[in-house]
Amino acid sequence: MSDSPVGVRQRSSKKKSPSSQAGVGSGSEDELLSKTNARNVASVSAPTTSKSPSQLGHKLSLVLVTVLAFITRFWKISHPNQVVFDEVHFGKFASYYLQRTYFFDVHPPFGKLLFALMGWFVGYDGHFKFDNIGDSYIDNKVPYVAFRAMPALMGSLTVPVVFLTMWESGYSLPACLVATGLVLFDNAHIGQTRLILLDATLIFAMSLSILCYVRFYKLRHIPFSRKWWKWLLLTGVSMSCVISTKYVGVFTFVTIGAAVAIDLWNLLDYKRGLSLQQFTKHFAARTFGLIIVPFFFYLFWFQVHFAILYRSGPGDDFMTPEFQETLSDNVMSLSSVDINYYDTIVLRHKETKAYLHSHPDKYPLRYEDGRISSQGQQVTGYPFNDTNNHWIILPAVSVPEDQRTNLPVRNGDIVKLRHVVTSTDLLSHDVASPWFPTNQEFTTIEIEKSEGERHNDTLFEIKIENGKKNQNFRTMAGLFKLLHHPSKVAMWTHTKPLPDWGYKQQEINGNKNIAQSSNLWFVEEIPSLAETDPRNKKEAKKVKPMPFLRKYLELQRAMFHHNNALTSSHPYASQPIQWPFLLRGVSFWTKNDTREQIYFLGNPIGWWLSSSVLAVFVGIIAADQLTQRRGVDALDRKTRNRLYNSTGFFFLAWTAHYIPFFLMGRQLFLHHYLPAHLASALVTGALVEFVFCVEPLETEKIGKDGKKIYEARKGPQSLIGAWIACVVILGAVAGGWYFFVPLTYGSPGLDVAGVIARKWLGYDLHFAK
Structure with missing residues (x-):
């Protein structure tokens, strides 16, 4: 019986492996299934065990592929001795951890913490910031080999995990070797796991999750035993490591979750002999082991993240002032002062860092699309600080001059903003902005009109983000939204530059979506603040506490927002439709003097084979379903069970x-695509056994009670065809790996002919001329 997590339930053969012994309680699964006519219930769980060749062959092969994995991943790991591709990010993050400096990244902390741990092990102090690709590790005394050794270790261990997954699923040795060889000799897996990158941790944890679930599923006959709990919890912890490395780890949860859902659906069948109380116990155990435990383990790494990063750093700008006040030496909290009415202030957009700016030039009469503007004074976002960024903050109702001192601006106040250089007041009205016809134009008008018929159009509300009622409005530490009082739009800007008439500056407009996080601004400084002003007297400020869950939720919002904002084009970006066919790669590193380069590319032989096999699998399933509909049973029960389940x-x-x-x-x-590629390698190994292994067929008889009885014919399994296929496939894959070795390891350098010979699909390689 196959131990596939996507199991088709069926009657087991009389001879059972130790892992499939019947449990206690309501009777063994075999007894239950025999009572239910050995029904085949289609499901999607995990693989199943069948007779396998000599265990010795599997064990020796496991040792061999493990040794080869370490050789292929660690060979020349010190080359190049320069920063390569995204090492500029993840090496930098390790340095920030070691210096306890707060940073921001769109990925969860687990994988980055492992790099920091490795740096701590070797005594590295985090002095190097990995600023540029090509910077020398040797000159800057960076223990980069130790950093690279961590992902190389993960990548090496992934190979035996793939082998064990096939072995535990009951596959023959040729099938195990084919699946493992596709990962072992894959240039993309090797290239990604030899550098300071997160994907090695992600893929290792993903493969471990699948292996642990297969082991757990094999113990379904002895539920709630110690081993059953062990592999259930290990599955949950492994899945937590996946999502704690990158959020795409949620796809592993989908994989295991779908298998568990189908398994539970099968258990719910009353013919399985489980009471509702017993079923509830199964459901609760899986919820605890595969949801609750992973979630708290995932939260744990964020707690570690916050505990280590207690000093102010480059990540401050992504967080709210309240969060920043939990960091020591924070610039915002140290330089923050209260803002009073009639102060001259400088406003800056949080996301684009543009200053609120105006100048005497007017909007054009007509825009390029034919729309008409107000021809009012331009209000723009400007990247540099000058006097045209100065605005006086005024109350909605003028205050006598002798009463204008020490009037603090507070959260929720209605204010006006007067442009200092042109003596005009900021205004928004129901006129379309230059780039966004749905958003309102921002302009300025003369003081006489501002205090007369257009008074209401110049009123704005200060709404401090997460602010309390009557909270003081402060420089630096007070992120806020400026809401136009009559129309309830928020002042907003974006990076698309205006045409020449706007000097390529940023458009300022009124955004109707006031909840958008990109509406946030802050006051950078008060140019009019005198040195003798008592507000300049700073007192030592204590770091303020903030509940963990609030910090976690704030960081989550920022991470998801900025992850979704990564939409700009990149010269080496590619689309999912291109990945299975390996149409293009990524240039990681080049060295002109020696004509060396690292070009991230998979093994074309292996990728094209596994992609073809995926299509073959779909075709086999479709053909089997079609023939069954016409009353033709082309597959025996055992083969179909393995095909559908495992x-x-x-x-x-x-x-x-x-x-x-x-x-x-x-x-x-x-x-x-690398996690999906690993799964496709498993499919390929399984299909090799399906196509090339010849097993004794089962015979089907009708018992005295009129029910079907299945019996296996005696005879050995023939693996000759599978071994021939294995040798051919591994030979071709190993040859493809060796041919692309210079691009994977960055050595040796290639002449023009060598580079051109490797441009199989027009890969954009360097030094082709």
């Missing part, structure tokens, strides 16, 4: 890790 589970993993990328709008690269 191979189907691996195919589910591929689908869950690939298809969702079509729904994403952010930048995507070839490395996003």
Whole structure:
């Protein structure tokens, strides 16, 4: 019986492996299934065990592939001794951890913490900031080999995990070797796991999740035993490590979750002999092990993240002032002062860092699309600080001059903003902005009109983000939205520059979506503040506490927002439809003097084979379903069970890790396909056994009670065809790996002919001329 997490339930053979012994309680699964006519219930769980060749062959092969994995991942790991591609990010983050300096990243902390741990092990102090690709590690005394060793270790261990997954699923040795070889000799897996990058941790944890669930599923006959709990909890912890490394780890949860849902659906069948109380116990155990435990383990890494990063750093700008006040030496909290009415202030957009700016030039009469403007004075976002960024903050109702001192501006106040240089007041009205016809134009008008018939149009509300009622409005520490009082739009800007008439500056307009986080501004300084002003007297400020969950939720919002904002084009970005066919790669590093380069590219032989096999699998399933509809049973029960359950589970993993990328709008690269590629390797190994292994067929008899009885014919399993296929496939894949070695390891350098010879699909390689 196959131990596939996507199991088709059926009657087991009389001879059972230790892992499938019947449990206690309501009787063994075999007894229950025999009572139910050995019904086949289609599901998507995990693989199943069948007779396998010598255990010795599997064990020796496991040792061999593990040794080869370490050789291929660690060979020449010190080359190049320069910063490569995204090492500028993840090496930098490790340095920030070691210096306890707060930073911001769109990925969860687990993988980055492992790099910091490795740096701590070797005594690195985090002095190097990995600023530029090509910076020398040797000159800057960085223990980069230790950093690279951590992902190389993860990548090396992924290979035996793949082998063990196939072995535990009951596959023959040739099938195990084919699946493992596709990962072992894949240039993309090797290239991504030899550098300071997160994907090695992600893929290792993903493969470990699948292996642990297979082991857990094999113990379904002895539920709630110690081993059953062990593998259930290990599955949950492994899945937590996946999502704690990158949020795409949720796809692993989808894979395991779908298998668990189908398994529970099967358990709910009254013919299985479980009472509702027993079923509830199964449901609660899986909820605890696969949802609650992973979630708290995931939260734990954020707690570690916050505990380590207690000093102010480059990540401050992404967080609210309240969060920043939890960091020591924070510039915002140290330089923050109260803002009073009649102060001259400088406003700056939080996201684009543009200053609120105006100048005497007017909007054109007509825009390029034919729309008519107000021809009012331009209000723009300007990248540099000058006097045209100065605004006086005024109360809605003028105050006598002798009463204008020490009047603090507070959260919720209605104010006016007067442009100092042109002596005009900020205004918004129901006229379309230059770039956004749905948004309101911002302009300024003369003081006489502002105090007369257009008074209401110059009124704005100060709404401090997460502010309390009557909270003081402060420089630097007070992110706020400026809401136009009559129309309730928020002042907003974006990076698309205005045409020449606007000097390529940013458009300022009124955004009707006031909840949008990009509506936030802050007051950078008060140029009119005198040195003798008592507000300049600073007292030592204590770091303020903030509940963990509030910090966590704020960071989550910022991470998701900025992750979704990664929509700009990149010269090496690619679309999901290109990945299975390996149409293009990514240039990681080049060295002109020696003509060396690292070009991230998979092994074309292996990728094209596994992609073809995925299509073959779909075709086999479709053909089987069609023939069954016409009364033709082309497959015996055991073969169909393995095909639908075990191979189907691996195919589910591929689908869950690939298809969702079509729904994403952010930048995507070839490395996003690596988890799906690993799943496709498992499918390929399984299909090799299906196509090339010849097993004794089962015979079907009708018992005295009129029910079907299945019996296996005696005879050995023939693996000759599978071994021939294994040798051919591994030979071709190893040859493809060796041919592209210079691009994977960055050595040796290639002449023009060598580079051109490797441009199989027009890969944009360097030094081709």
